[in-house]
Amino acid sequence: MQHFGIIGGGFSGIVLAIQLIEQSQQSIEISIFEEKALFCKGIAYTPYSKKHILNVPAAKMSAFPDRPNHYLDWLMEDPEYKTLPKDWVGASFTPRYLYGAYLEHLWESYNVLAETKNIKINTYFELVSKIDYKNNVATIQTEKRNEIKVDQCIIATGNMLPSNPNVADSNILKSPLYFQNPWQENSVKNINQDLPILIIGNGLTMVDTVIGLLENQFENKIYTISPNGFNILPHRHNGMQYTQFIEEYREDMNLKDLVHLFRKHIKQVRSLGVSAEPIIDSFRPHTQKVWQRFSDSEKSFFMRKLRHAWGVARHRIPLHIHDKLQKLQIDLKLKMFSGRISGLSLTHTENAFDVKFYNKKTKKEEQITVGRIINCTGPDSNLDYAAPHFLYDLKTQGVITQDFLKLGIEASPISFETINQTGEMNTNLYVIGSHLKGKLWESTAVNELRTQAKLLAEKLLKN
Ligand SMILES: Cc1cc2nc3c(=O)[nH]c(=O)nc-3n(C[C@H](O)[C@H](O)[C@H](O)COP(=O)(O)OP(=O)(O)OC[C@H]3O[C@@H](n4cnc5c(N)ncnc54)[C@H](O)[C@@H]3O)c2cc1C
Structure with missing residues (x-):
C-alpha cells in the first residue's frame, strides 16, 4: 500500500488529500501533519475576525478546477444565502471563516469516502521538525518525536511569516x-x-x-x-470582460514589449472611465507561462521595478x-x-x-x-532566514534548492518534484503551493492551488 506524507494541512495539503482520495483506484495511506487549530484551513481561512473576507468572489473559489460552482452551491445551502439570487452571491466576497467551514465540510465528506475505498487517513496534529531524505526515501520527524517513513512526501507548508525589517539592533x-x-x-x-x-x-x-x-x-x-x-x-469592474489586450498579446513578447502593451491598453480603457482591472484579469491565465519564459534579468527587473505596481493592480x-x-x-x-x-x-x-x-x-x-x-509585509519566501525549520535544514543539506530570487523552492512545474543542489529531481519529494512562486510567480491563490493539487494527485497515483 502506497503511503503519502503531506506536510501542511492548509488548503493545498487538504485539497491534495481530497484529490488522492477521489482519484485513487486502490488502497492507499495518507498521513497529514498540521497544527490542530489550522487543520483544513491554514492561516488564510482561520481569521480572527468574521469581518475578514475573501478577496476573490465566491463563484471563483471552488476547491475543484473542474467543478467551478462547488463553493457557490455549498453556500447556497446556507440559510443566510439561500434566499438571495445565486449570481449575486457568486459575485460577492464572503467571510473567510465561512470558506474555512467549507473546507472542513469537504474534508469530513471525503473521510467518509476514504472509508468506503479502504483508504487509511492518519492526522498528526503536530509540526514537522525534520525530514530525513536519503536514497529517495523520506522519513518525517515531528516535534513530538514521531518518526514516519513514507513512500512519497509532499511539502505543502504554504505561507511563512513576514521577514523582519532590517534594523541595526x-x-x-x-x-x-x-x-x-x-x-x-x-x-x-x-x-x-x-x-x-x-x-x-x-x-x-x-x-x-x-x-x-x-x-x-x-x-x-x-x-x-x-x-x-x-x-x-478596489474591485471596481468586477466581472467586466476585456479581450482586446489578449488579442494583441503574443507569446514571444519580452518584458519591455509587454509593459508597452499594458500601457497602451490601460490608456485606452481609462479614456472610457474604466480602470486597468479587466486588462489585468484577462492576462491572469497567461502569467505563469510568461514568468517561465522571462530571462533572469527580466525577472530581476520585474522584482526591482514592477513588482509593487503589479501587486497593487492584481490584489484588490x-x-x-x-x-x-x-x-x-x-x-x-x-x-x-x-x-x-x-x-x-x-x-x-x-x-x-x-x-x-x-x-x-x-x-x-x-x-x-x-x-x-x-x-504586514506579506509572507516571506527566503529560506535563509527560516531557521529553525525543516526546509532550512533540507536546503542546508542540499536536498532542496531555491531560485536565484529566493522566491520559492526549485521544482518541476509539471511533476512538482523538488530539485537538489546537483540539479537532480528528488523523485519522492514534492512541493506545491506558494513555494512554487519562483517557478510560476502566480502560485498563491485557490485558482492555481486547486489545479496543482489535482495534477499532483494524478502524478502521485501513477507512480
Ligand atoms: C490572510 C490571507 C488571506 C487570503 N485570502 C485569499 C482569498 O481570499 N482567496 C484566495 O484565492 N487566496 C487567498 N489567500 C492565498 C492563500 O495563500 C491560499 O488561498 C491558500 O490558503 C494557501 O494554502 P496553503 O495550504 O498552500 O498554505 P497555508 O494556508 O499557509 O497552509 C500551510 C499550512 O502548513 C502548515 N505548516 C507549516 N509548517 C509546517 C510544519 N513544519 N509542519 C506541519 N505543518 C506545517 C501551516 O501551519 C499551515 O496551516 C490568502 C492568504 C492569506 C495569508
Missing part, C-alpha cells in the same frame, strides 16, 4: 510591542490607546489589520508605510472595504506613508517605538512615535 524586535505575525489576534488586542500604531506594508494584510484594530475599538491614528505608498485598489479589495479605508484617510485616522524605515529604537520608557523613515513624498527624513508595530 535586532533585539528591538523582541519587544512585546512588535508583532511579526499579523494573522494572530494578539496583534490587534490590548492596545495602548494613547499612541498611534504603525503597520509596515500596504497590502491586503494591512487592510485586515485595520479592520481588526477598529473592531477592537482602537481610536488613535493608524500609520502605514510601504516603499511606494501605492494605494490599495471589495469596494465597500475600500470605501471604509478612504473614509478613514479623509478623517485623518489612517495615514499612508511612502518610504523606507531607516531607524527603529525603543523610547526610554520602553512603551513605544521611535521610527525614523525617509518620506518619499516630502523628500525628508521624518520621525513618528508609535505604541505598536505590526508587520
Whole structure:
C-alpha cells in the first residue's frame, strides 16, 4: 500500500488529500501533519475576525478546477444565502471563516469516502521538525518525536511569516510591542490607546489589520508605510470582460514589449472611465507561462521595478472595504506613508517605538512615535532566514534548492518534484503551493492551488 506524507494541512495539503482520495483506484495511506487549530484551513481561512473576507468572489473559489460552482452551491445551502439570487452571491466576497467551514465540510465528506475505498487517513496534529531524505526515501520527524517513513512526501507548508525589517539592533524586535505575525489576534488586542500604531506594508494584510484594530475599538491614528505608498485598489469592474489586450498579446513578447502593451491598453480603457482591472484579469491565465519564459534579468527587473505596481493592480479589495479605508484617510485616522524605515529604537520608557523613515513624498527624513508595530509585509519566501525549520535544514543539506530570487523552492512545474543542489529531481519529494512562486510567480491563490493539487494527485497515483 502506497503511503503519502503531506506536510501542511492548509488548503493545498487538504485539497491534495481530497484529490488522492477521489482519484485513487486502490488502497492507499495518507498521513497529514498540521497544527490542530489550522487543520483544513491554514492561516488564510482561520481569521480572527468574521469581518475578514475573501478577496476573490465566491463563484471563483471552488476547491475543484473542474467543478467551478462547488463553493457557490455549498453556500447556497446556507440559510443566510439561500434566499438571495445565486449570481449575486457568486459575485460577492464572503467571510473567510465561512470558506474555512467549507473546507472542513469537504474534508469530513471525503473521510467518509476514504472509508468506503479502504483508504487509511492518519492526522498528526503536530509540526514537522525534520525530514530525513536519503536514497529517495523520506522519513518525517515531528516535534513530538514521531518518526514516519513514507513512500512519497509532499511539502505543502504554504505561507511563512513576514521577514523582519532590517534594523541595526535586532533585539528591538523582541519587544512585546512588535508583532511579526499579523494573522494572530494578539496583534490587534490590548492596545495602548494613547499612541498611534504603525503597520509596515500596504497590502491586503494591512487592510485586515485595520479592520481588526477598529473592531477592537482602537481610536488613535493608524500609520502605514510601504516603499511606494501605492494605494490599495478596489474591485471596481468586477466581472467586466476585456479581450482586446489578449488579442494583441503574443507569446514571444519580452518584458519591455509587454509593459508597452499594458500601457497602451490601460490608456485606452481609462479614456472610457474604466480602470486597468479587466486588462489585468484577462492576462491572469497567461502569467505563469510568461514568468517561465522571462530571462533572469527580466525577472530581476520585474522584482526591482514592477513588482509593487503589479501587486497593487492584481490584489484588490471589495469596494465597500475600500470605501471604509478612504473614509478613514479623509478623517485623518489612517495615514499612508511612502518610504523606507531607516531607524527603529525603543523610547526610554520602553512603551513605544521611535521610527525614523525617509518620506518619499516630502523628500525628508521624518520621525513618528508609535505604541505598536505590526508587520504586514506579506509572507516571506527566503529560506535563509527560516531557521529553525525543516526546509532550512533540507536546503542546508542540499536536498532542496531555491531560485536565484529566493522566491520559492526549485521544482518541476509539471511533476512538482523538488530539485537538489546537483540539479537532480528528488523523485519522492514534492512541493506545491506558494513555494512554487519562483517557478510560476502566480502560485498563491485557490485558482492555481486547486489545479496543482489535482495534477499532483494524478502524478502521485501513477507512480
Ligand atoms: C490572510 C490571507 C488571506 C487570503 N485570502 C485569499 C482569498 O481570499 N482567496 C484566495 O484565492 N487566496 C487567498 N489567500 C492565498 C492563500 O495563500 C491560499 O488561498 C491558500 O490558503 C494557501 O494554502 P496553503 O495550504 O498552500 O498554505 P497555508 O494556508 O499557509 O497552509 C500551510 C499550512 O502548513 C502548515 N505548516 C507549516 N509548517 C509546517 C510544519 N513544519 N509542519 C506541519 N505543518 C506545517 C501551516 O501551519 C499551515 O496551516 C490568502 C492568504 C492569506 C495569508
